[in-house]
Amino acid sequence: MTEPDSMPEFMIRTVDLHKSFKTVKAVNGVSLNVRKGDIYGFLGPNGAGKTTTIKAILGLLNQDAGKVYLNGMDTSEVGVEARVGIGYLPERAQFYRNLTAYQTMEFFAELKGVDKGQCDELLKKVGLESWRDAKVGTFSKGMVQLLGVAQSLLGDPHLLILDEPTSGLDPRWARVLKDIILEMSAKGTTVFFSSHLLFEVQELCNKVAILNRGQLVIEDTVENISDGIQLKPHLILRVAKDGDVVGQLLRAGGFSDVTVAGNQITVSVEKTEKTKVLHIIEQAGYEILDFKTEEPSLEDAFLGYIGDEATAGGIQVDKKKPKMEEPEEPSFAEPVPSDEEVDA
Numbered sequence: 270m271t272e273p274d275s276m277p278e279f280m281i282r283t284v285d286l287h288k289s290f291k292t293v294k295a296v297n298g299v300s301l302n303v304r305k306g307d308i309y310g311f312l313g314p315n316g317a318g319k320t321t322t323i324k325a326i327l328g329l330l331n332q333d334a335g336k337v338y339l340n341g342m343d344t345s346e347v348g349v350e351a352r353v354g355i356g357y358l359p360e361r362a363q364f365y366r367n368l369t370a371y372q373t374m375e376f377f378a379e380l381k382g383v384d385k386g387q388c389d390e391l392l393k394k395v396g397l398e399s400w401r402d403a404k405v406g407t408f409s410k411g412m413v414q415l416l417g418v419a420q421s422l423l424g425d426p427h428l429l430i431l432d433e434p435t436s437g438l439d440p441r442w443a444r445v446l447k448d449i450i451l452e453m454s455a456k457g458t459t460v461f462f463s464s465h466l467l468f469e470v471q472e473l474c475n476k477v478a479i480l481n482r483g484q485l486v487i488e489d490t491v492e493n494i495s496d497g498i499q500l501k502p503h504l505i506l507r508v509a510k511d512g513d514v515v516g517q518l519l520r521a522g523g524f525s526d527v528t529v530a531g532n533q534i535t536v537s538v539e540k541t542e543k544t545k546v547l548h549i550i551e552q553a554g555y556e557i558l559d560f561k562t563e564e565p566s567l568e569d570a571f572l573g574y575i576g577d578e579a580t581a582g583g584i585q586v587d588k589k590k591p592k593m594e595e596p597e598e599p600s601f602a603e604p605v606p607s608d609e610e611v612d613a
């Protein structure tokens with residue numbers, strides 16, 4: 270008999286997971302603790318090892334060392350049974366180009382042994398109902414991604430694992446996907462998703478792990494991560510004129526982190542110092558048109574933890590203007606691409 274995990278409150282646990290490809294240590298001692306009911310964000314720059322970790326969790330590749338527990342079961346002992354009821358969206362979902370959207374859903378429903386009655390409902394959920402009978406070969410990258418999302422929801426999974434789910438989606442569909450994640454979570458599904466976009470993790474997740482160069486930088490709640498490095502809130506204000514002069518005034522007044530863009534000024538301040546900033550400006554005779562406070566973001570925290578590597582490694586830190594991935598020609602192949610082929 271297999272030994273049950275002593276911590277049944279966790280949906281996913283990895284313990285000191287290792288995986289190398291030839292000379293590359295893709296995953297280097299990663300231990301994750303995903304509780305039942307979490308919306309868990311797995312964050313890290315491109316190449317950090319997120320996909321490799323996810324594939325090890327799913328048994329799509331064999332780790333060199335370490336353990337994976339799913340729903341309290343040791344996957345090295347239980348195998349397939351531990352992975353029943355998991356919905357998975359691979360990083361670049363690919364499907365047979367000659368099947369229609371509906372046939373693709375049917376194919377996966379059969380593969381998973383779940384009711385085909387859900388296929389239409391799920392196509393509708395991701396906005397593909399009018400493409401039901403169109404061949405996947407005619408789909409844009411975003412539509413293929415949405416079909417992948419629909420496929421992952423078949424059988425009402427108790428665990429959803431999504432690898433960069435918003436990749437290739439325009440903001441409107443990214444929003445739809447976020448709503449689906451929230452809806453699944455409300456129904457009790459544990460959601461684990463990877464992302465290199467800080468803002469979406471911050472928006473959705475209760476728990477976050479940050480991975481960098483194959484190693485876990487931190488695993489904690491979003492609040493604790495932000496609090497942990499005691500980031501100051503930003504005060505953002507707009508003056509009627511002379512933004513540069515006002516910026517200088519604030520620097521002279523002891524505020525070191527001041528940035529000026531036209532007449533908008535951003536200052537890092539302790540909560541207690543906000544009124545001091547306003548006083549300095551008003552006493553110098555400048556009119557403040559409006560101001561607001563922005564709490565520290567996960568983005569700030571991330572940069573605090575891994576510094577310049579964040580940008581060097583490809584993490585996208587501009588939360589205001591999410592850069593869409595370059596549109597690519599969709600490519601189509603077997604539904605389940607093999608990874609072990611390139612795995613030396």
Ligand SMILES: Nc1ncnc2c1ncn2[C@@H]1O[C@H](COP(=O)(O)OP(=O)(O)O)[C@@H](O)[C@H]1O
Nearest residue numbers: 290293295314315316317318319320321611612
């Ligand atoms: N099948 C593979 N063969 C060789 N190297 C790989 C393979 N998969 C991933 N790698 C390498 O492992 C590292 C981690 O990759 P990956 O897990 O895809 O990162 P992420 O998903 O965070 O972008 C990268 O350096 C990548 O080039």
Ligand SMILES: [Mg+2]
Nearest residue numbers: 319320321360
């Ligand atoms: Mg990846």
